[in-house]
Amino acid sequence: MTNVLGISDVYLFILAGFLGFQLILRIPPLLHTPLMAATNAISGIALVGSIVIAGQNYSLVTNLLAFIAVTCSTINVVGGFIITDRILKMFKKEGKKKP
Amino acid sequence: MSIIQSCYLLSAVLFILGIKFLSSPETARRGMHLALFGMIIAIVGTLFNAEIVTYFWIIGGLVLGTLLSLPISLWVPMTKIPQRIALSHAGGALAASLIGIAEYYRYSASLDSMNAGIIGAEVLLGSLTFTGSLMVAAKLHGILPARPITYKGQNFVNLTLFALMLGLLLYLILNPALNTTFYTILGLSLLFGVFLVTPIGAADMPVVIAIFNAYGGLVSAIMGFMLANRIQIITGALDGASGFILSMLMCKAMNRSIGNVLLGAFGKTEASTQNNQAGGAQDVPVKSLTAEEALAFFEQAKSVIVVPGYGMAASQAHHALREFVDKLKSKNINVKYAIHPVAGRMPGHMNVLLAEANVPYTDLYDMDDINPEFPHADIALVVGANDVTNPAARLVKSSPIYGMPILDVDKAKKVLVCKRSMNPGFSGIENDLYLQENTWLIFDDAKATLSKMAYGFKGGW
Structure with a gap:
């Protein structure tokens, strides 16, 4: 909160958004469910923000709120990567034997 | 540039590569491993943030979150x-x-x-x-x-x-x-x-x-x-x-x-429009079959297109479907799956279920790729899909779903539909497909029907 929003951050957001559009348009419908699971896992990066807040000993209220936030984001990160891998593992080409 | 910033930069690159690799099922898993690596780098880097004075809540949250996940x-x-x-x-x-x-x-x-x-x-x-x-x-x-x-x-x-x-x-x-x-x-x-x-x-x-x-x-x-x-x-x-x-x-x-x-x-809203619309259509009887009778069609078929929908997910019929298709394939019948983008309850839902049932993804076809093939297919087997097969979307201008891209199931030589009852699909619109000359309905739970057919086909063979 001590930070002032720089114009470069807005650039970053817009350019990353364009990059995302280009990358994701190329993903076939076949993989749309794993894509959702994957972006879920990746957006669990909110964890890093939550960790910093949880580590600052400002007051019990902020600590508790951040604790819940860390828990939720961890669920998304760990759960998201596991389930994405589970889904992707199932996609097989013809002829390959069952695992 | 601090160490934390370098960690974040590296993980941003890894995330972008991870998403890029998702563009093909061949590389997707590798991509996710890269993204996971990026995530670990970002988290570990954050733990060294100078603003952190206590680790009590952080570790508690990480452990609890992992357990709950x-x-x-x-x-x-x-x-x-x-x-x-x-x-x-x-x-x-x-x-x-x-x-x-x-x-x-x-x-x-x-x-x-x-x-x-x-x-x-x-x-x-x-x-x-x-x-x-x-x-x-x-x-x-x-x-x-x-x-x-x-x-x-x-x-x-x-x-x-x-x-x-x-x-x-x-x-x-x-x-x-x-x-x-x-x-x-x-x-x-x-x-x-x-x-x-x-x-x-x-x-x-x-x-x-x-x-x-x-x-x-x-x-x-x-x-x-x-x-x-x-x-x-x-x-x-x-x-x-x-x-x-x-x-x-x-x-x-x-x-x-x-x-x-x-x-x-x-x-x-559509439920009400359907009432005034369906009046005339319901006079035409639909033709129904038992699973055993339906098998006779498959004996002579050369190519079959399967059209799955939410009904397949609801009755968990995907494993039974794959067994039946395996039987067909063992008789050198060409089988493809036609996947409509909104079949199911989320993007790509059908693909995941079929992949779970060990259907190779090379057999799954998107709408635009499979539609030209329906006229050449001997049988279109519809399993729990409804609105995405309704020809009214192409033909009836007054229909609420007019203009919606659909799978051209009606153009196949024969159409078999596994359906629980005559209830209209979710949009509440009567499906003219069922009244067609070349359409037969198999009323039962899709899973039961397909299991019976898989078993019966084996007997015939």
């Missing part, structure tokens, strides 16, 4: 993936809102207008995504009725509420220190999430899940702006772009606009 990732069945994804949208949005609240709680006295606006927007969008996604999950899981729940003046109430929230957000920007405004926005947004999803039926959930995916990304990016955390801005933008693309694709596949999905209460 296992049941909803390792053991959740693939048929429940849509509600699982909706739940994780809710979790992500909740985390962002809580951090927004914590930051406001701490700095409310000294906030400038811009930061108040950022926090306000984060909490507004985060809270409505949280309750909205919970509603989606509850509807998909069957805790709440899947049908749209509507009342008179609903759109008016929702739009007023939304305008009120925006007004309050503006007021907060002008008076950043006013606690009441902030907490009212929080309360109203939580309420709005519930109201927003109430009138939306389960068949429209592919769009709604994708929209909340986009919101989740946006909230994450706003949180990045709030904390001046660039990695969150980047991933938020990627996630948001993904959600918006998916919702656009889903809307296109239903020939509707996002506004129409959110305000339209589809199933409801």
Whole structure:
């Protein structure tokens, strides 16, 4: 909160958004469910923000709120990567034997 | 550049590569391993942040979160993936809102207008995504009725509420220190999430899940702006772009606009149109068959196209279907699967279920690729799909679904439909496909039918 929003951050957001559009348009419908699971896992990066807040000993209220936030984001990160891998593992080409 | 910043830069590159690798099933897993590596780098780097003075809450949250994540990732069945994804949208949005609240709680006295606006927007969008996604999950899981729940003046109430929230957000920007405004926005947004999803039926959930995916990304990016955390801005933008693309694709596949999905209460309105429309059509009897009789058709077939829909997921028929198809293939019958973009309850739902049943993904075809092949197919076997096969979308101008891209099932030489009953599909529209000369219906649970057919076919062979 001590930070002032720089114009470069807005650039970053817009350019990353364009990059995302280009990358994701190329993903076939076949993989749309794993894509959702994957972006879920990746957006669990909110964890890093939550960790910093949880580590600052400002007051019990902020600590508790951040604790819940860390828990939720961890669920998304760990759960998201596991389930994405589970889904992707199932996609097989013809002829390959069952695992 | 500090060590933490270098870690974040590296993980941003790894995330982008990870998403790039998702463009093919061959490389997708490798891509996710890269992304996971990036995530670990980012988390470990963060732990060395100089602002951290206590690790008690951090470690507690990490451990608890890991434990709680296992049941909803390792053991959740693939048929429940849509509600699982909706739940994780809710979790992500909740985390962002809580951090927004914590930051406001701490700095409310000294906030400038811009930061108040950022926090306000984060909490507004985060809270409505949280309750909205919970509603989606509850509807998909069957805790709440899947049908749209509507009342008179609903759109008016929702739009007023939304305008009120925006007004309050503006007021907060002008008076950043006013606690009441902030907490009212929080309360109203939580309420709005519930109201927003109430009138939306389960068949429209592919769009709604994708929209909340986009919101989740946006909230994450706003949180990045709030904390001046660039990695969150980047991933938020990627996630948001993904959600918006998916919702656009889903809307296109239903020939509707996002506004129409959110305000339209589809199933409801069409149910009434269907009543005056179907009167004449119902006089024509449909032809029905038993599973055993249907087998005779397959004895002479050379090529079969399978069209799965939500009914296949609902009756968990995908394993039985694959067994039957294996039998067909062993007799050198060419079998392909036709996947409509909005079949099922979320983008790509059918692909995942069929992959779970060990159907090779090379047998799955998207709508545009398979449609020219229907006229050459001996049999189109429809398993629990309805509206996406309705020729009215192509032919009947007055039909509510006119213009929606459909699978051209009606052009196949013979059409067999596994269907539980004559009830119309989710949109409530009568399907003219069932009245066609070359269509036969097999009334039963799809799983029972397909198991019988798989067994029976073996006997014949």
